Amino acid sequence: xxxxxxxxxxxxxxxxxxWTLNLSRMGWMVAKHxxxxxxxxxxxxxxxxxxxxxxxxxxxxxxxxxxxxxxxxAIIVSTVVEQLIENLEGVFYDRDLLVLHEDMVPPExxxxxxxxxxxxxxxxxxxxxxxxxxxxxxxxxxxxxGVPPDVCSLPKATIGLALSNHLPKxxxxxxxxxxxxxxxxxxxxxxxxxxxxxxRIDVPYNFNNERAIKYFAEELKRMIKWLEExxxxxxxxxxxxxxxEERNRAVEYELELWDMIRSRPAPMAAEVVYLSHLWGxxxxxxxxxxxxxxxxxxxxxxxxxxxxxxxxxxxxxxTVLWNPPTLHFFDMISWAEQTWGVALIMDSMTxxxxxxxxxxxxxxxxQGLAKNIMEGPMARHxxxxxxxxxxxxxxxxxxxxxxMVWVAGHIGxxxxxxxxxxxxxxxxxxxxxxLIINYDLSDPRIVSREDMKMQVEQFMENIMKxxx
Numbered sequence: 001x002x003x004x005x006x007x008x009x010x011x012x013x014x015x016x017x018x019w020t021l022n023l024s025r026m027g028w029m030v031a032k033h034x035x036x037x038x039x040x041x042x043x044x045x046x047x048x049x050x051x052x053x054x055x056x057x058x059x060x061x062x063x064x065x066x067x068x069x070x071x072x073x074a075i076i077v078s079t080v081v082e083q084l085i086e087n088l089e090g091v092f093y094d095r096d097l098l099v100l101h102e103d104m105v106p107p108e109x110x111x112x113x114x115x116x117x118x119x120x121x122x123x124x125x126x127x128x129x130x131x132x133x134x135x136x137x138x139x140x141x142x143x144x145x146g147v148p149p150d151v152c153s154l155p156k157a158t159i160g161l162a163l164s165n166h167l168p169k170x171x172x173x174x175x176x177x178x179x180x181x182x183x184x185x186x187x188x189x190x191x192x193x194x195x196x197x198x199x200r201i202d203v204p205y206n207f208n209n210e211r212a213i214k215y216f217a218e219e220l221k222r223m224i225k226w227l228e229e230x231x232x233x234x235x236x237x238x239x240x241x242x243x244x245e246e247r248n249r250a251v252e253y254e255l256e257l258w259d260m261i262r263s264r265p266a267p268m269a270a271e272v273v274y275l276s277h278l279w280g281x282x283x284x285x286x287x288x289x290x291x292x293x294x295x296x297x298x299x300x301x302x303x304x305x306x307x308x309x310x311x312x313x314x315x316x317x318x319t320v321l322w323n324p325p326t327l328h329f330f331d332m333i334s335w336a337e338q339t340w341g342v343a344l345i346m347d348s349m350t351x352x353x354x355x356x357x358x359x360x361x362x363x364x365x366x367q368g369l370a371k372n373i374m375e376g377p378m379a380r381h382x383x384x385x386x387x388x389x390x391x392x393x394x395x396x397x398x399x400x401x402x403x404m405v406w407v408a409g410h411i412g413x414x415x416x417x418x419x420x421x422x423x424x425x426x427x428x429x430x431x432x433x434x435l436i437i438n439y440d441l442s443d444p445r446i447v448s449r450e451d452m453k454m455q456v457e458q459f460m461e462n463i464m465k466x467x468x
Contacts, residue, residue: 058077103125110227113230114229118168124442170194173187177200178379180382199227213374217363237362267305275325280293318343320396325349347397355368
């Protein structure tokens with residue numbers, strides 16, 4: 001009873017502390033920006049009011065979690081808030097240095113050039129997590145402008161934000177030919193709408209060889225030269241060394257985390273694995289705060305492992321979630337933990353070879369960054385031959401001792417939908433239970449949260465032979 005009371009007290013303190021910290025940081029941002037300027041930006045970027053409710057995300061990720069698992073989730077949200085405010089300061093104060101970049105093009109090089117950055121897809125990812133139906137309006141704006149309804153809802157939402165003039169406008173934009181046709185096409189529309197110079201990096205079709213790495217490193221050199229021509233940024237190679245070495249330190253902590261969650265029951269799971277990577281590896285890689293976040297997560301995981309404490313006390317099943325997370329039903333995993341004892345151990349947006357970057361020379365750094373970008377989430381699985389899609393699924397299943405495979409069957413993702421039939425056959429032959437959840441990434445009108453729950457329930461009852 002005493003231990004339960006202590007746990008309750010610590011859990012309450014964890015939420016209250018991070019809740020207050022998040023509010024104070026947002027309050028300081030408003031005060032620093034000044035009321036009149038903030039009102040002006042608030043009018044032009046109405047989503048700021050929704051991001052101000054980020055403590056709803058905190059509530060979502062700590063709900064039903066206890067102890068260090070709860071604390072780890074709170075740390076991630078706190079880091080997201082702190083670094084998001086830092087990104088917004090680039091929008092507020094340094095628009096003459098602001099460069100927009102695609103989520104498949106991490107910003108290490110841009111930061112080394114002294115530029116401020118804004119990831120174009122960031123709002124399309126964050127906003128439906130905070131409010132599940134928030135992107136519906138922007139999706140409709142894009143479709144009314146002529147974007148086909150069957151295009152992925154993330155680029156549609158991003159296009160809608162741009163056409164509504166609610167997306168920050170940079171002085172230049174950097175994108176690539178990844179991860180899909182819908183994503184690539186969205187930048188053509190935004191380039192025309194913003195009327196700003198845009199650079200496209202060419203990722204080769206077959207990227208798993210030395211020739212591809214050298215080719216793409218040359219693409220990054222071409223991008224640096226282009227940025228020096230079209231922006232005030234100038235390459236600082238010493239700064240890039242610092243960023244890459246900081247990134248390496250974060251990767252080492254994350255790899256330690258991966259090694260520890262192989263234990264059964266897992267000392268950490270779900271958002272501690274995938275939300276930390278989604279943010280830290282794509283939005284703020286090479287940032288000191290990112291390294292601190294992974295260091296804290298690894299420490300909490302290590303303590304749980306040492307004391308034999310499971311993140312999910314009733315862990316019964318372990319799974320991977322393939323494809324992007326279910327944004328408008330972000331708490332689906334928390335619900336599955338409570339209902340079925342399902343531990344989400346890994347996801348496709350997180351798992352990769354995590355290459356460390358050799359900082360001994362400029363060429364080695366660019367080749368390391370080239371490998372990291374080419375192995376980016378989604379793109380490496382849906383680019384090239386079909387085998388690229390399947391290998392990691394079965395590798396994860398074996399490496400983390402899983403019981404089943406869950407696939408987030410995003411209706412707008414044509415590349416992966418075309419491979420589901422083959423995946424079913426491969427899992428059947430390997431006697432691996434497979435759940436493909438039909439849904440739409442950002443639009444809850446396509447498949448509701450209730451329908452998604454029903455699909456999971458039917459799978460757990462009929463295939464896994466369990467009951468609530």
